Amino acid sequence: MFEHEQQKISERIRSFCVQNDLPQPVEIAWSPVPFSGEWGISTSFFQLAAQEARQIKERTGQGVNVPQRAQEIAASVAEYLGKVPGFSRIEAVKGYLNLYFSSSEYARRVVDTVLAQGRRFGAGEPKSDRVMVEYAQPNTHHSFHIGHARNAILGEAMARLVEFAGYETIRATYPGDIGLGVITVLWAYDRFYKGQEPQGIHERGQWLLKIYVEATSLLEKKEDETEEDKKRRESYEQERREMLRKWDAGDPYVRQLWKETRQWSLDELEDIFDILGIHMDVWFFESDVDEPSKAIVDELIRLGIAEDERPFGGAVIVKIDEKLGLKKEKYRTNVILRSDGTTLYLTKDLALAKVKFERYHVDRSVYVIDVRQSLYMQQVFKILELWGFPQAAKCHHLGYGFVSLPEGAMSARRGRVVLFKDVLDDAERRVLSVIAEKNPSLSGEVRQEVARQVGLGALKYAMLSVDNNKDIVFDWDAALNFDGHTGPYIQYAAVRCNSILRKASAEGIELQEDVAFDYALDAAEVQLIDLISRMPSEVQRAANEYKPLTIANLAYDLARALNDFYDRCPVLKAEPDIRLARLRLVMAARQAIVNTLAILGIETPDAM
């Protein structure tokens, strides 16, 4: 928020260097002065001193004490700058130049800016790059578990982040609606359950998972298998293969069965997207990309990127390291078409990337996919590069660690999964019981809505406050904790703001726009304003580094500062002038918290 001041002072530092025969600093980096209490910006002179020291060493061979010299430079710069308008004082400490803001003036500017911009506070200027974020690639004929939820929550936060940072953003999902897993469910459904259909979107979706688990068990070879078991299993296997063949051949009965059951999964998926606040712009179905993707194989062969080993009974492959001219093995070789002419994931991903670039004109492509696919994703990007797509350099794999259970990895095949819907239902129950205890005056209807917002907030924040490439062991109690470093803690801070504002209005206090912060600000107020002012730059940094975590941290820091302020600075009972200023600050703080939470896809309740 203070780029203008920073730039002006940077210029003066540069001219100071010229006048004093110092090397030109490569970069003058500004950061907030750490340690609470006062508020300002800071830069250091270590680099400059080291640059100078190197020159002296070259000329005279003499060594220089860099920290000491940095402090000297900082001190003379402080003297050179003298009194700078807008800053109350300047100091040189340990090689750092600290410029402290005139609190009242800047406090007012920060607060006014936030309130003028409202929901847009923190947003970046529009940028020319178009970004596509692909996330939520669950298989149909399954149910949605917390591993899928991590993907969807992270992907949505990423999409909101780049969008808020100023990029044109396209959200894309890529459900896997074909393959052996899907056929397995079709077979078992047709064989044992045809005609049955549970009522309720989630019941139906979960039922398909149950069928899948049963079917897998029936098709799995058992240790103590009898001759009879074996015969039965083999005949089941035969039936499944027949089902796959018929699907491939476009058999109307099987296709109809597939479409019907697939729709059940999609109904559930759409409902979950709805719950999570996700609105996809583009749906790429695996079944749609399958056949057309074969065309790119010929193209890659023609271009000399892929090698066709089918005449010798092999597949179509790309020797990536060789084509890149690498000596050491790094990206290896991968198959882009099976020897029997059927497609692989890679076939489809390459074709899909082409569509993204050519039809959707995507400049940057973000893939939110399990970190275990990391080599695979690198292979995709490298092949795209060989293929001549300049956008390949701006493809980014946002990997995330997998979610496991205390008892081990989740396994859909074995039915050992924690379903997202179950966790959410439990979260809402827990919130309701907390409300009953803490805020029984909330009306029944509002309670339900608050339970949804807070329960979801807890879940989402638990997923987003951990670095994406760290694995998560899902702990029911930890994920649904409402105290401390959690979503509800942050929501609660915003709710406290609402409380104050509501009460102010009830007491007939009129809010004013022309309010000065002409009093000795408490350290908590300074800290709060400081954090608020960082939001715009944090948004840019987080978007450029593809790190929603940064925003999750900022949201928490804001909430903590607000709670501290709440405790130390009375608002309604303060002197009238201070009261008006603090009310404005409360409004601004609420807006900043609401905006950071919005990036994370977390709603803020009015009360809780």
Next chain:
RNA sequence: GCCCCCGUAGCUCAACGGACAGAGCACCUGCCUUCUAAGCAGAUGGUUGUGGGUUCGAAUCCCGCCGGGGGCGCCA
């Protein structure tokens, strides 16, 4: 064999190459007739796995080692 990720307080995790490595949980002590205690303050807790290197400065970058996880031509 090669590649990727991780190792920070008892536990779960933060920390643009920068100033005293911070939170939460758990445990202990205080604070509700004062804007909702889903809160605040305080106490305890660290040779950032290990040995080198680069740098004025390293949890962060580079190399070796130890430990954990993941991946590596017709699965997705």
